[in-house]
Amino acid sequence: MFRLIRPLNSPMTTPIVTRFAPSPTGHLHIGGARTALFCWAYARRIWAEGGEGRFLLRIEDTDQARSSEDAARGILEDLAWLGIAWDDGPEFGGEGVACGGDSRGVGPFHQSQRRAIYDAQFARLIEAGLAYPAFDTPEELATRRKAAEKEKRSFIYRQPNDFDLAAALDRAKIEPHVLRFKMRAEPITVRDEVLGEVTFPYEELDDLVIRKADGFPTYHFAVVVDDALMGVTHVLRGQEHLNNTPRHIALQRALGFETPGYAHMPLIFNIDGTKMSKRDKDKAAKKATRDAGIESVSALVGRFDPSRGREHADALSALSDDDLRTWLKDKQRQLGRDQVGAIAAALDLRLPEIDVEDFRASGYLPEVLNNYLALLGWNPGMKNEDGTDLERFDMDFLAGHFSLERIGKSNSKFDRDKLLSFNADTIQHGMNDDGFAAGWLAWAGRFDQELAAWAAADASRWAFAASAAKPRARTLADARGAIAFALVADDGFSYDDKSVKKHLLKGEPRGIDVLPDLQAALGLVGDWTPGSLEAAIADFAESQGLGMGQVAQPLRVALTGAAVSPPLGLSLAIIGRDATLARLDRCVAFGHEAS
RNA sequence: GGCCCCAUCGUCUAGCCAGGUCCAGGACACCAGGUUUUCAUCCUGGUAACGCGGGUUCGAAUCCCGCUGGGGUCACCA
Numbered sequence: 205m206f207r208l209i210r211p212l213n214s215p216m217t218t219p220i221v222t223r224f225a226p227s228p229t230g231h232l233h234i235g236g237a238r239t240a241l242f243c244w245a246y247a248r249r250i251w252a253e254g255g256e257g258r259f260l261l262r263i264e265d266t267d268q269a270r271s272s273e274d275a276a277r278g279i280l281e282d283l284a285w286l287g288i289a290w291d292d293g294p295e296f297g298g299e300g301v302a303c304g305g306d307s308r309g310v311g312p313f314h315q316s317q318r319r320a321i322y323d324a325q326f327a328r329l330i331e332a333g334l335a336y337p338a339f340d341t342p343e344e345l346a347t348r349r350k351a352a353e354k355e356k357r358s359f360i361y362r363q364p365n366d367f368d369l370a371a372a373l374d375r376a377k378i379e380p381h382v383l384r385f386k387m388r389a390e391p392i393t394v395r396d397e398v399l400g401e402v403t404f405p406y407e408e409l410d411d412l413v414i415r416k417a418d419g420f421p422t423y424h425f426a427v428v429v430d431d432a433l434m435g436v437t438h439v440l441r442g443q444e445h446l447n448n449t450p451r452h453i454a455l456q457r458a459l460g461f462e463t464p465g466y467a468h469m470p471l472i473f474n475i476d477g478t479k480m481s482k483r484d485k486d487k488a489a490k491k492a493t494r495d496a497g498i499e500s501v502s503a504l505v506g507r508f509d510p511s512r513g514r515e516h517a518d519a520l521s522a523l524s525d526d527d528l529r530t531w532l533k534d535k536q537r538q539l540g541r542d543q544v545g546a547i548a549a550a551l552d553l554r555l556p557e558i559d560v561e562d563f564r565a566s567g568y569l570p571e572v573l574n575n576y577l578a579l580l581g582w583n584p585g586m587k588n589e590d591g592t593d594l595e596r597f598d599m600d601f602l603a604g605h606f607s608l609e610r611i612g613k614s615n616s617k618f619d620r621d622k623l624l625s626f627n628a629d630t631i632q633h634g635m636n637d638d639g640f641a642a643g644w645l646a647w648a649g650r651f652d653q654e655l656a657a658w659a660a661a662d663a664s665r666w667a668f669a670a671s672a673a674k675p676r677a678r679t680l681a682d683a684r685g686a687i688a689f690a691l692v693a694d695d696g697f698s699y700d701d702k703s704v705k706k707h708l709l710k711g712e713p714r715g716i717d718v719l720p721d722l723q724a725a726l727g728l729v730g731d732w733t734p735g736s737l738e739a740a741i742a743d744f745a746e747s748q749g750l751g752m753g754q755v756a757q758p759l760r761v762a763l764t765g766a767a768v769s770p771p772l773g774l775s776l777a778i779i780g781r782d783a784t785l786a787r788l789d790r791c792v793a794f795g796h797e798a799s
Numbered sequence: 800g801g802c803c804c805c806a807u808c809g810u811c812u813a814g815c816c817a818g819g820u821c822c823a824g825g826a827c828a829c830c831a832g833g834u835u836u837u838c839a840u841c842c843u844g845g846u847a848a849c850g851c852g853g854g855u856u857c858g859a860a861u862c863c864c865g866c867u868g869g870g871g872u873c874a875c876c877a
Contacts, residue, residue, distance in 0.1 A: 227877045267876055342875070349873090358801045358873060382875050399804065408802050408873090416875040423877045447803060447872045468804085471870070475810070576811090579826095583812060593813060593825040612805095612812080615870060619810045622827040632840070676839045686839080707837095745836090752836040760837065768838045 219256035221436045222247045224283075224290070225427065227264040228276035231559035234618070235442065235472045235480060236279075237286060238577040241602075242469060242611070243440050244288045245578070248603035260434060261293030261304065263314045264427070266420045271316070282560040286570045287599055292434070310434040315426050322421040325429050325459060326383060326414070334458045335414060336369055337376035338384045360410040383415035385425075385455060392450035397467040397608040399443075404450040412451055428452050432461035440608075443468045443615075467608045470581045471615045474556075480618060485555045485562075486538040489547045494532055496551055500525045507550040516546035557620075565651050567680030568623070569643075571598055572630050576623045578602055580616050596626070628678035641670035647680040655684055658691055665690075668734065668777040672770035689764035690778045694786045699794060700766040707757040707767055708795050713750075715758025716795035721748070722755060723788040732781045738773030762791035 222243040226236055243259055250257025261283070265271035276294070283290070284299035293313045295304040304313075312318060329335035338361075345361075352359035363386055375381075387410060393403040414425035421429070431439065446468045456463050474480050498504055501524065505517050519542040531537045539547070548555045557563045563573055579595055584605055586594040597605075631640065645666065648656040659666045669687045677683035689697065708715040725744045729736055745755040760769045763784060769775045776784050 225877085229877080264877060270876075338875095345874085353800070353873095356800045360873095402803070404803075410873095413875050418875080420875090422875070427877085442871090443804065444871055445877095448877095470805080473870085477869085579811065581811095585813065587813090587825085591825080595812085595826060614805050616812090617810060619827065622811065625827055628839095678839095741836095754836090756836045766837090770838075772836080 217255075218435060218437075219258045220247065220250045220438060221258045221260055221292075221434070222438050222440060223260040223262055223431065223434065223436045225262040225264045225430075226279050227267060227270070228272060228279060229267070229270045230275055230278075230482060231561045232279045232282035233480070233482070233559055234557070234563065234577070237282070237288075237560050237573070238472065238580060239441060239469065240283055240288050241286070241574055241577055242582065242606070244290075245602045245606035246438060246440060246608065247291070249606045252604045258291040258308075259289075260310075260436065261290035261313065262430060262434070263294065264423065265314055265316045266423065266426055268316075268418065268420065276314075278561070282564075285564060286560065286574060288574075308435065315421075315430065318426070318430065319419070321433065322415075322426060322429060325425075326421075329385070329414075329458060330373075330383075332458070333369065334386050335383050336363060336367065336386060337372045337381040338411075338413075339372075339375065339379060339381050358408060360407065361412075363411055380417050382413045382417055384411040385414045385451075385458070387411050387451075387454055388457075392453050394446070394449045394453065394466060396446070396449075397465060398611050398613060399446070399468055402446065404447075409450055409454065414455070424448060424451055425455065428455040428459065428461065431464060432456065432459070436464055438465045438467065440467045440469060443471055467611065470612055472580055473615060473617050475617050475619060477617065480558055482558055483538065484558055485541075485544050485548075488553065488555055489539070489544045489551075490532060492551045492553045493528075493547060498551075499529060499532070501528055504528075504547060504550045516549045519543050519546040565681070567647060567651075567677075567682065568627050569630055569680075572623070572627045574599060574602070576626050578606075580618065582606070582611050585610055596629075624678055631677050631679075631683075632675050635674070637667070637671045637674060640674045641667055644670055644673065644677075644680050644683055651681070652684065655691070662780075665778050665780065668774055672774040672778060676770065686770060687778055689769060689775070694783050695790055697765040699761065699791075703757075703761045703765070703767040704795075704798060707761050708791075709798065711754060713754075715754070715761070716792065718748070718750065718755060718758055719762055719788055719792050719795070722759060723785060723792075726776070726788075727785060729781075732777060734771070734773030734777045736773075737776045738771065741772055763787050 224236075224240040224243045226232065226240075232240075247257035247259040261280075263276050263279075265276065280294060280296045281299060284296060284301050284303065287301070289301055289303040291303070292306060292308060292310060293304045296302065306313070326335065349359045361384070363384070387406070389406050391403055391405050392409065393401050395401055412424055413422050415421055430436075449466060449468075453463050455461075472480060474484070478484075493504075501520055505520060508517055519540075523539070523543060531539055538544075544555065547553070554566075555562070557566050557568075560573070564570075575595075575597060578597075584594055584597065584601075586605075588594050635643070645656070645659055648659065659669070669690065673683040673686040676686040684691075722741075722744055725740060726737070729740045741755060741759070742752070745752055748755075756772055757767050759772060760767050760775070763769065763775060763779060770778075779787070
C-alpha cells in the first residue's frame, strides 16, 4: 500500500499528488475523462483519510506539430464542466469554477515551457555516461525494424559495442542527432496497484530516444522528469502505458528520482469492441452519406430546412464536390469536425459521442457522465438498502469512497444505453423543475439557438415547457422533442393520417364535431394556466357526457397534428391562448374537408 | 510475430485475495403483463453468464497449470 511509503498521519509530510497529463491535440476523449476522474477521486479520497491529496494538471505539448493552445483550452473547459477541478496546473476560470495555480512552486505546467529544466537533466545523464547521441536516420531505423520483424523478434536498439562517446559528443555539435538513454542490463519489475507485479526482461528494453532531433524531450523523458519535479506520488493511467513503465522506472533510477506508485487502468472500447476513436464520427457520416446515395454538396445542402441549418450550410461551403467524392471513396480521408456535424444534420444522423464535448452537446449531465464513467472499471462494491447494488452516486461519494484496490483488471465496453438510462433517470427523478428549466435553457443557449430564441421570445412559457419536457426527456437535446409542437407555426404542421381517422373522424360523437364546442369553452378560460385549463377541459367533458379520451385525443390532434402530447393543460399553456384557438379553427376546417 | 495484460448474463458488474451459505446477486438492454386521457413515468414477472481441459480439495466461479479467446505494445506520438 502507498500508505507505507508515505505515512498519512505524520505531520508536514509532502502531499499525495496525482496528475492528469493530456496532450493538447484535440478535445478531451471520454477515456481521458475517466483517467482524470480517477486521478481526481484518488487525490480527494486522501483528504477523507486525513491526509493531503492534490490533483495536478499538466499539458504535454512536446509535439510541436500537433499541439495547439486552442485544444489545451478546450480540454480545460471540458474538465471544468465535468467538475473535475485541479489543484495545481494552468489557471482557469469558467464553467462556474476557478482552478489551477502554482501554490507549491512546481510549474510551469506546459511542457513546452520547461525546456531549460529538461536540458539540465539531459546534461546530468550525459555527464554520467547514461545518455548518448545517436545519428541513425529514420530510414535506417525503419530498415532495421523490418529486418527484426522478418526474423520474428522484437527490434531492440542498443549502443554499438565499439561506440566512442567522446567522438559522438563531438560529432553531435555539428550534426543532427537524437539523445538515447543507455538501458542498464537488468530486468525491471513494475509494482502495479491494479495488476500486481509485472517483470520485463532486459532483452525487451532498448535504448530509448529521450531527446528528439528538434531538441524537445520525448514523452518518456518529460513525463519522468516532470512527475518527479512536480512531486507526483501516484501515476494512474491507461493500461496502454504498462509497457512504458519499466522504461520510466529505469529513467527514474538513472536520474536518482523516487519511483511513484503506479495503477494501470483497464481500457474502454465501443460496444462492438472497436476503439472509441474520433474517427468513428467521420466513419458514421461517410457511411450515411453513401447509403443516402449522395454525391454532391448541393444535395446535402438541399436537405437542410431553409429556416434552420444556416450554420451547417456555411460549414459545407468550403467543400467541393470533388472533395466530397474523394472523401467518400477514401477510408482514410477525414473531414473537419464542423463538416461532419453538418452532414449529420443534413442526413438527420446521430453521430456517436466520443469526446466529452460530444456528450455535452447531446445533452448529457456532467454528474451522470462522471457516475457512469466511474463505473467503467471501478465499483464501490456496496449495496443499497433494498439489496440492489449501489451504482448511482455523486462526486462527493466518489471523493469519499474511491479506492485503487477496487479498480478492475479487464477492459470494458461503453454501453450508451446504460448511460442514457442513468441520464434519463437523473433528469426525470433527480432534478426539480426549476433546476431543469435553468439547466436546459443554459444548454440551449450553447447548443440549440432556435430553442433558446423561442424561450427568449416569451419567457413566461419556459417554465411550462420545462415541466412538460422534464418527465419525457432522456437528454437535454431530446427534451425539445416533447414540446416541438409549440415551436412550429400554427399552420406549419400537418395532420397524421392515422390520428385523424381514429380521433377526428370516428366515434360517437366524432372528434371533429366535439371541437367547436370545446373551442368555445376554452375561449372562456380567463386564467390560461395548466391547472385552470385542465379543469376547464374536464368540466367540458363532464358537461357533454364524454370520457376524457373522447375530448383529449381530438384536441391533441388539433393542436399538434398527432395524438401524443404532454398533459393537456400544460400543452395548451405552452402553445398559448391565441395559437390554441387558431389551431382549433384550422383543424375544424381541415376536418370538414377530410370528411 | 516478440513481449505484456486480461477472462462471471448481450453489456457494466457483485462474488474470487481469506474455497462450502452461489443449481451465482444487481443494473442496463430485451420479452410478457399491469397502472395511466395520449406520450413519458411507474409496478410485477421472465429469458440470460462462471470460455475449455487438467489438477489441488470432502468440496472450486473462487487456488494452480495448460489451451483457447480478447486486448495492449513494439515511433525522433503522447
